[in-house]
Amino acid sequence: MAARPSGRCLFGAVLAIGTAFGLSAPALDAASVLNARSDLGRPISAAAPEQRIPGSVEALGVALEQARADGLEVLAPTAYAQALKAHEDALRNTARGREQRVGERVQSGQAALQRATASATLARQSFGSTLKAREDALLALAPVRAAAVWLRAAERFQQAMKENEAGDIPKAQRRATEAEVLLRDAELTAIKAGVLDEARALIDQADAAKVERLAPRSLAAARRHLADAEQEIQRSRYDLAASRRLAVRASYEARHAMHLAHLIERTLQQQKDGQAGLEALMLSWEEPLQRMAADMELSLRFDEGMQSSLRELTERVQQQVQERRRLNQELLDRDEQLNASNAQLERLEARLGGVAEERIALQRRVDEQERLRANLTRIENSFTPEEARVYRQGEDVILSLLGLRFASGRSAIGRDGVRLMGKAHEALALFPDATISVEGHTDAEGSDSTNLILSQDRADAVKQYLVSTFALDPEKISSIGYGEARPVATNETAAGRARNRRIDLVIHLDGVR
Secondary structure, three states: OOOOOOOHHHHHHHHHHHHHOOOOOHHHOHHHHHOOOOOOOOOOOOOOOOOOOOHHHHHHHHHHHHHHHOOHHHHOHHHHHHHHHHHHHHHHHHHHOOHHHHHHHHHHHHHHHHHHHHHHHHHHHHOHHHHHHHHHHHHOOHHHHOHHHHHHHHHHHHHHHHHHHHOOHHHHHHHHHHHHHHHHHHHHHHHHHHHHHHHHHHHHHHHHOOHHHOOHHHHHHHHHHHHHHHHHHHHOOOOOHHHHHHHHHHHHHHHHHHHHHHHHHHHHHHHHOOOOHHHHHHHHHHHHHHHHHHHOOOOOOOEOEOHHHHHHHHHHHHHHHHHHHHHHHHHHHHHHHHHHHHHHHHHHHHHHOOOOHHHHHHHHHHHHHHHHHHHHHHHHHHOOOOOOEEEEEOOEEEEEEOOOOOOOOOOOOOHHHHHHHHHHHHHHOOOOOOEEEEEEOOOOOOOHHHHHHHHHHHHHHHHHHHHHHHOOOHHHEEEEEOOOOOOOOOOOOHHHHHHHOOEEEEEEOOOOO
């Protein structure tokens, strides 16, 4: 009986598949792949490097390598093993100088390869669907991910190929049908393992930790998503997008359940130990909401529950989202206007040859719009969000100096404002022909008349600073105070009141760019 070959061909195939999947050789579990019984054949032996191999023996070795590459090791395992044994015998007889025996073994090996080629051709013609099932199972890494069912399938497949070689076609067809069912089962099991194993492991971990006792709903959601993912794979094993999403959701819910169970258990233990467990838990939920509210200039209250505060926070977020959409739409509208102007310019150039005054005026307008956009971008990039906000209002550009802070009841510009005023001057210098309105604003502390006077004093102070420090034309700068009439933040918090004590520089373009 010929020695049973090992499964190098399968390992090579799976290693190539693993490389395509981003797996390293160790990750493919080489031992399990090499033990798969469907790929027969041994490494083709070679003589010692110093032994001179006859050309016929070397040619047989090359033919064996090509036969293995063509799948004969799998499709005709008996004949291929005989050819391989003949080649090994030829190598041994070469080493012993038995030339006649070498020739006999080479002829025997060539004949075995011819039989293997004929059997493989018949197998490809007769068992196409079974071969396709085997290929799909390998692509799903079934030898690694579904080793048990893969080994059963490989055994049936090997039996089918041997019966085919022996000429017992009816028996070969029965074995091939059995192998095909097992191969498809191995493929499906491997696909499920690849998609679902992480979620399964997390749910098992949650079960081991008895999470269901404290977080039953979250764990039930994890199991439900896992079951849905498995059904989705069963329905469509080659379109895994939906099943992967469900598996990711199942993993999240399992981790979420374990986190909640840990949090609840710790809280109950703190409560049992006389600590403020439940109260601390509730306060920990309020703290991030308070931080978010502070960033939005809101003052949330939780003395009557969370619902009203959450509603207020949600409304503010929606307002900011709407404002962002409005600004984005304004930008799109201006882009469309610019594109329309460019298109009109091209039409004029085609009609007038580029010499008409209308073309020149239109080009100037396009250039002005582009220059304005560039200037606004430059100004926005020069300030941090805490220093200033830049936005358009009709034909005006508003530079709101949020970082220019005034002490309550004072109008003097402190040393902290010097750098910010310098940056404001650089922004104004981009519009040398524009006129400027300096608008003063206060918080709501104090009387209306006092705040109105104070805001005027602050606006006058900023105007005087611009004129005296940067030699701006006083005829082009006006100042006005609005008191507390135009707040940008709530007056209920110290941070909000500080932001309301501000100066707005209104740049009036009036066609000047």
